[in-house]
Amino acid sequence: MISNKPMDIPCSLQERKILEKIALAAKDLRLPAYLIGGFVRDKILGRRTKDMDIVCVGDGIALAHKVAESLGDKVPVSFFKTYGTAQVKWNELEIEFVGARKESYRQESRNPEVTEGTLQDDQNRRDFTINAMAISLREEDYGSLLDPFNGMEDLEAKIIRTPLEPSQTFSDDPLRMMRAIRFASQLQFTIVPEAFAAIQENAERIRIISQERITDEFNKIMLSPKPSVGLDLLYKSGLMKIILPQMVDLVGVEMQEGKGHKDNFYHTLQVVDNIAQNTRDLWLRWAALLHDIAKPATKKFEPGHGWTFHGHDALGGKMVTRIFSKFKLPMGDKMRLVKKLVELHLRPISLTKENITDSAIRRLLFDAGDDIDGLMLLCEADITSKNRVKVKRYLENFELVRARMKEVEESDRIRNWQPPVTGEMIMEIFGLSPGRVVGELKTAIREAILDGEIPNTYDAAYAFMLEKAKSFNLTPVK
Ligand code: ATP
Numbered sequence: 001m002i003s004n005k006p007m008d009i010p011c012s013l014q015e016r017k018i019l020e021k022i023a024l025a026a027k028d029l030r031l032p033a034y035l036i037g038g039f040v041r042d043k044i045l046g047r048r049t050k051d052m053d054i055v056c057v058g059d060g061i062a063l064a065h066k067v068a069e070s071l072g073d074k075v076p077v078s079f080f081k082t083y084g085t086a087q088v089k090w091n092e093l094e095i096e097f098v099g100a101r102k103e104s105y106r107q108e109s110r111n112p113e114v115t116e117g118t119l120q121d122d123q124n125r126r127d128f129t130i131n132a133m134a135i136s137l138r139e140e141d142y143g144s145l146l147d148p149f150n151g152m153e154d155l156e157a158k159i160i161r162t163p164l165e166p167s168q169t170f171s172d173d174p175l176r177m178m179r180a181i182r183f184a185s186q187l188q189f190t191i192v193p194e195a196f197a198a199i200q201e202n203a204e205r206i207r208i209i210s211q212e213r214i215t216d217e218f219n220k221i222m223l224s225p226k227p228s229v230g231l232d233l234l235y236k237s238g239l240m241k242i243i244l245p246q247m248v249d250l251v252g253v254e255m256q257e258g259k260g261h262k263d264n265f266y267h268t269l270q271v272v273d274n275i276a277q278n279t280r281d282l283w284l285r286w287a288a289l290l291h292d293i294a295k296p297a298t299k300k301f302e303p304g305h306g307w308t309f310h311g312h313d314a315l316g317g318k319m320v321t322r323i324f325s326k327f328k329l330p331m332g333d334k335m336r337l338v339k340k341l342v343e344l345h346l347r348p349i350s351l352t353k354e355n356i357t358d359s360a361i362r363r364l365l366f367d368a369g370d371d372i373d374g375l376m377l378l379c380e381a382d383i384t385s386k387n388r389v390k391v392k393r394y395l396e397n398f399e400l401v402r403a404r405m406k407e408v409e410e411s412d413r414i415r416n417w418q419p420p421v422t423g424e425m426i427m428e429i430f431g432l433s434p435g436r437v438v439g440e441l442k443t444a445i446r447e448a449i450l451d452g453e454i455p456n457t458y459d460a461a462y463a464f465m466l467e468k469a470k471s472f473n474l475t476p477v478k
């Protein structure tokens with residue numbers, strides 16, 4: 001049995017079982033096969049991983065079929081003849097098969113000319129040394145690590161380096177620039193200076209990469225433990241200027257009459273890191289990234305007073321829509337959530353002042369609805385003062401706001417609330433068809449309840465409506 005041989009990477013029993021099946025199938029077909037890339041890297045790092053990449057010298061699709069067959073008759077294989085790749089899903093695992101290849105690139109595209117190659121050719125075309133390590137699945141050296149570029153040393157030193165000349169590597173496939181920065185952020189590794197210089201040199205070439213792939217890598221940076229690592233590298237490499245220039249507009253501090261404002265770029269990065277400590281939700285992290293995005297566009301210096309950014313919340317909301325569309329992010333609920341949080345991000349702060357009325361609290365609960373918890377997380381993350389005493393005081397203020405909200409919510413149930421008299425009812429009562437008057441009556445009822453002028457009950461709303469209707473010369477039809 002092959003699987004009794006020791007392996008150079010720690011694998012679970014199930015993984016060993018499947019690797020043995022692959023090794024046996026490859027032996028049958030007389031194809032040298034190897035486990036390669038991310039899986040090997042992640043196993044050595046002790047990270048969870050569910051996708052295996054198998055490279056064989058020969059026909060990868062044939063190997064995939066043979067493996068699927070040995071796993072049972074119901075295991076499906078999806079394959080792409082043009083690319084010579086195949087995928088087998090088995091339990092939790094996604095296993096990709098491909099024939100070893102050699103690639104040569106042309107300047108104008110990231111689609112290389114591909115020819116069959118050896119394992120060494122295939123390792124040469126890998127993006128980073130830590131991603132080029134392979135584990136042999138051949139009988140003669142089963143389980144041993146084949147690491148021609150010392151990826152193991154780089155893993156230990158926590159560095160990202162390209163196997164071949166960096167400028168060529170990034171120019172050949174500019175997506176690798178995003179990947180380098182994404183791995184630096186995900187794994188908290190350092191990109192070696194020569195490679196980083198090559199990214200700076202080739203940044204413009206990112207334009208040949210599709211937005212979907214850029215967005216994919218960007219989101220992985222956003223989901224990394226400390227997104228500021230990747231975001232700052234995107235800025236310093238020159239990539240941010242190309243993919244999300246509005247972020248670069250946040251950089252820097254302007255002085256007038258001896259007064260400066262904070263550097264909104266680094267403030268934003270801190271806010272993203274702060275929220276990342278409290279949530280893994282990608283969209284809350286995006287809200288943190290974009291919360292001050294309209295500050296440059298709304299910035300004014302008011303003599304004798306200082307810097308203001310009036311309306312950056314509302315304009316920021318509009319910018320969210322544009323940025324989501326450019327990034328090809330989902331334009332439905334997720335976009336609406338981010339937009340709403342950006343629009344509302346100043347509201348809880350205004351509730352920390354003294355003498356806040358219940359009606360102000362009710363209004364925020366009504367406007368934020370179920371997103372109130374996300375909004376509070378954003379506001380707490382937005383505290384980036386270096387002064388510990390201040391941070392503590394601000395956080396305590398938010399605690400008071402939370403407590404007040406809880407009280408008001410318990411008595412009034414405003415979250416997800418709809419006024420007790422609906423538009424349909426108004427139309428029916430006064431024999432109206434849809435139009436301005438119906439809208440105005442409805443709004444008046446809602447405002448009266450939110451302001452605490454009348455209680456949140458059907459009877460009170462109905463009486464209020466009848467009174468209000470008089471000013472429109474309306475009387476009930478029945
Ligand atoms: P993750 O799965 O976390 O995204 P990964 O390194 O496994 O990371 P995949 O996209 O799954 O990334 O790719 C698998 C392997 O294919 C990589 O480890 C690397 O060896 C190689 N690879 C992927 N993309 C590229 C690329 N653009 N250029 C060169 N090699 C690449």
Ligand code: MG
Binds near residue numbers: 038039
């Ligand atoms: Mg992978």
